[in-house]
Amino acid sequence: MRIRGGDSSRLRRINLAETLRAVRGHGPIGLTDLARRASLSRPTVESLVEELLQTGWLRELPPESGQLGRPARLVRFRADAGHVLGVDIGSYTVRATVADLDGEVVATHAEPAGPSAGRAERLAAVRTAAGAALAAAGVDPGRVSAVCLGTTGVVTPAGVVKLSVGLPEWTGLDLAGEFAADFGCPVLVENDCNLAALAERWNGVARGVDDVVFVLSGVRTGAGILIRGELLRGGRGGAGEIGALPLVGWHRAPSHLAGYPGLPEEAPPEGVAAYVLAQARRGDPAARWAVEQYAHDLAEGIAALVLTVDPDLVVLGGGVSRSADVLLDPLRRHLDPLCLEPPAVAISTLGDQAVVLGAVRHALDHVDARLYDIDSPLPQPALSPATTNP
Amino acid sequence: MRIRGGDSSRLRRINLAETLRAVRGHGPIGLTDLARRASLSRPTVESLVEELLQTGWLRELPPESGQLGRPARLVRFRADAGHVLGVDIGSYTVRATVADLDGEVVATHAEPAGPSAGRAERLAAVRTAAGAALAAAGVDPGRVSAVCLGTTGVVTPAGVVKLSVGLPEWTGLDLAGEFAADFGCPVLVENDCNLAALAERWNGVARGVDDVVFVLSGVRTGAGILIRGELLRGGRGGAGEIGALPLVGWHRAPSHLAGYPGLPEEAPPEGVAAYVLAQARRGDPAARWAVEQYAHDLAEGIAALVLTVDPDLVVLGGGVSRSADVLLDPLRRHLDPLCLEPPAVAISTLGDQAVVLGAVRHALDHVDARLYDIDSPLPQPALSPATTNP
Numbered sequence: 001m002r003i004r005g006g007d008s009s010r011l012r013r014i015n016l017a018e019t020l021r022a023v024r025g026h027g028p029i030g031l032t033d034l035a036r037r038a039s040l041s042r043p044t045v046e047s048l049v050e051e052l053l054q055t056g057w058l059r060e061l062p063p064e065s066g067q068l069g070r071p072a073r074l075v076r077f078r079a080d081a082g083h084v085l086g087v088d089i090g091s092y093t094v095r096a097t098v099a100d101l102d103g104e105v106v107a108t109h110a111e112p113a114g115p116s117a118g119r120a121e122r123l124a125a126v127r128t129a130a131g132a133a134l135a136a137a138g139v140d141p142g143r144v145s146a147v148c149l150g151t152t153g154v155v156t157p158a159g160v161v162k163l164s165v166g167l168p169e170w171t172g173l174d175l176a177g178e179f180a181a182d183f184g185c186p187v188l189v190e191n192d193c194n195l196a197a198l199a200e201r202w203n204g205v206a207r208g209v210d211d212v213v214f215v216l217s218g219v220r221t222g223a224g225i226l227i228r229g230e231l232l233r234g235g236r237g238g239a240g241e242i243g244a245l246p247l248v249g250w251h252r253a254p255s256h257l258a259g260y261p262g263l264p265e266e267a268p269p270e271g272v273a274a275y276v277l278a279q280a281r282r283g284d285p286a287a288r289w290a291v292e293q294y295a296h297d298l299a300e301g302i303a304a305l306v307l308t309v310d311p312d313l314v315v316l317g318g319g320v321s322r323s324a325d326v327l328l329d330p331l332r333r334h335l336d337p338l339c340l341e342p343p344a345v346a347i348s349t350l351g352d353q354a355v356v357l358g359a360v361r362h363a364l365d366h367v368d369a370r371l372y373d374i375d376s377p378l379p380q381p382a383l384s385p386a387t388t389n390p
Numbered sequence: 391m392r393i394r395g396g397d398s399s400r401l402r403r404i405n406l407a408e409t410l411r412a413v414r415g416h417g418p419i420g421l422t423d424l425a426r427r428a429s430l431s432r433p434t435v436e437s438l439v440e441e442l443l444q445t446g447w448l449r450e451l452p453p454e455s456g457q458l459g460r461p462a463r464l465v466r467f468r469a470d471a472g473h474v475l476g477v478d479i480g481s482y483t484v485r486a487t488v489a490d491l492d493g494e495v496v497a498t499h500a501e502p503a504g505p506s507a508g509r510a511e512r513l514a515a516v517r518t519a520a521g522a523a524l525a526a527a528g529v530d531p532g533r534v535s536a537v538c539l540g541t542t543g544v545v546t547p548a549g550v551v552k553l554s555v556g557l558p559e560w561t562g563l564d565l566a567g568e569f570a571a572d573f574g575c576p577v578l579v580e581n582d583c584n585l586a587a588l589a590e591r592w593n594g595v596a597r598g599v600d601d602v603v604f605v606l607s608g609v610r611t612g613a614g615i616l617i618r619g620e621l622l623r624g625g626r627g628g629a630g631e632i633g634a635l636p637l638v639g640w641h642r643a644p645s646h647l648a649g650y651p652g653l654p655e656e657a658p659p660e661g662v663a664a665y666v667l668a669q670a671r672r673g674d675p676a677a678r679w680a681v682e683q684y685a686h687d688l689a690e691g692i693a694a695l696v697l698t699v700d701p702d703l704v705v706l707g708g709g710v711s712r713s714a715d716v717l718l719d720p721l722r723r724h725l726d727p728l729c730l731e732p733p734a735v736a737i738s739t740l741g742d743q744a745v746v747l748g749a750v751r752h753a754l755d756h757v758d759a760r761l762y763d764i765d766s767p768l769p770q771p772a773l774s775p776a777t778t779n780p
Contacts, residue, residue, distance in 0.1 A: 234700020247690055308695055
């Protein structure tokens with residue numbers, strides 16, 4: 001970071017960013033602590049905190065008694081200074097979640113939209129889910145700080161679904177453009193497996209792990225990759241699309257589960273994986289065989305990912321994550337011999353919430369990037385009138 | 391970067407790093423320019439430059455007449471303030487290259503060591519090559535600033551070859567430890583394909599490209615990956631090892647070339663790829679068929695890499711790079727249908743120098759990291775007595 005002498009407004013913006021960074025994700029913090037964390041002088045921090053209290057990014061808490069009896073001023077980041085909306089556009093369900101700026105979920109809504117729903121019907125389900133979640137959270141769509149839509153398929157940086165095998169009617173759809181007028185904020189679009197990977201690192205089994213391969217398995221099979229803690233999108237949004245390689249068995253993997261002869265006719269497709277895994281756990285030989293074949297094909301694609309990026313952790317998520325105890329053994333049996341070293345494998349703890357929570361995380365990252373962007377003015381918080389500082 | 395008030399020696403180290411950064415890779419530069427590039431005041435830069443001239447990191451050039459007739463002081467980084475040594479431990483040849491700190495090659499030596507050479511013989515060839523290159527450069531082994539050894543196989547961060555298929559006797563070898571006493575500086579060990587990828591981005595066809603897959607093809611097939619301009623090593627050094635997956639044809643790819651019936655008996659194994667490609671270029675049908683099958687198998691592994699990381703560019707290097715014109719068409723024919731989008735493919739322009747130049751680059755990066763490391767004292771340059779500043 002280069003600081004030019006004389007450019008005091010730029011220096012102030014830099015110091016505001018440092019102060020926000022120091023207070024963000026921290027609980028209540030005293031001004032002395034804050035000055036130390038931000039590496040700023042106490043008088044500078046006092047002036048910056050005053051501005052941030054005025055703007056509404058910080059809230060002052062009742063003072064605590066200091067060691068020498070002098071009450072210490074306490075401030076904290078206002079989690080309610082804005083809200084983000086995350087949406088998971090699934091093949092069976094559209095999930096929308098509203099969270100505050102601390103990432104606490106405020107409201108959530110799930111709207112059914114099956115594989116036969118066309119483009120218009122699925123878009124309508126997205127609007128219904130988003131509207132219902134925002135209404136339940138009491139957040140006006142015009143006051144959302146950032147929106148992220150998670151979708152299957154290869155997504156361009158501009159938010160266009162370039163190619164979707166899972167939802168063919170989605171190919172070519174400008175999702176970002178479609179929803180641009182619905183909200184008074186940027187609408188980000190991201191591949192669903194990528195978002196699930198982010199979520200697992202944020203709040204799931206990959207917490208603190210930098211190089212992660214997330215494998216979504218169940219109705220579809222897909223992957224999201226984190227390298228050094230950041231999403232690997234690839235030059236054309238195609239990272240993690242190993243399932244497109246016919247040599248590795250992902251294209252046929254779900255058919256082993258769907259072909260299990262004991263499947264009840266009324267079983268919903270999105271529940272097939274869980275059903276067959278449950279039957280296998282009960283010892284049913286045909287279900288065990290189906291799981292064995294599924295694990296074989298799943299292992300081939302995972303091995304290709306592992307032998308390419310050598311991640312610290314492979315996370316298995318999606319429809320299989322609730323019953324993964326019966327999948328893990330056969331998977332290891334097929335996966336380990338294909339790899340140079342057996343990779344660490346963990347089962348998602350976020351299950352069917354992984355994508356929508358990843359969308360929330362991605363939207364929050366966007367909000368933070370704006371707070372810390374020293375080349376732009378400090379954004380205004382989107383406080384609802386009821387919660388404005390007195 | 392956080393700067394504490396009062397810690398003036400730390401601030402000076404930070405400013406020395408900024409000054410070195412500004413002058414590094416630049417030609418002769420005036421102090422006014424330097425102050426602007428380093429975002430420092432002119433008097434500060436004058437004092438820093440004085441220290442760097444004294445230490446020997448900078449050299450003063452004859453002053454240039456300024457616009458107003460006042461002569462402007464000119465300085466530049468001293469490329470001879472140190473030397474690095476890069477070594478490519480190949481299956482047939484050990485190449486050693488000495489370069490100055492600008493990366494200019496000063497001397498190079500190639501020492502034969504065939505596949506049948508045992509561990510001791512190959513290590514001796516490394517010492518011979520390194521010694522000959524250093525002697526030709528007039529650089530004492532004790533004054534080298536950094537050494538990087540490139541080797542086939544999976545390498546641990548500590549410089550141990552964990553697994554080598556290409557040189558089986560290499561598996562388990564502590565290469566860094568083996569050479570620690572030979573030089574008065576750190577000895578880095580890195581996978582050869584990784585180094586070739588670095589070299590292509592530094593001085594080859596991948597200049598300025600951030601996400602690169604380098605594919606070494608010829609006697610062996612291997613890959614090195616750059617993500618955001620940095621090496622992707624993987625958690626256990628196993629990134630790019632897609633060749634270990636039997637499903638993709640890299641393990642059998644070279645056999646198509648080696649099995650070409652028109653191969654002269656005396657053809658050296660390391661020249662097979664070039665020979666068959668040359669015959670194919672002349673229109674020999676059996677050679678064309680061998681190349682076709684080779685391209686088919688090569689494409690499978692490249693597709694797995696492309697569908698995992700979606701690079702901006704695939705670089706083909708190694709034994710095929712001299713005659714790649716006849717390989718590119720069949721490769722595209724087999725590769726493109728396996729990928730979601732045809733990737734950009736380029737032929738290495740560095741050929742058999744890629745690995746050793748990558749080793750030089752990696753060693754230079756290590757030197758730079760020490761120059762810019764504000765948590766350590768500024769290192770001393772390793773000037774030979776003859777070139778010390780007067």
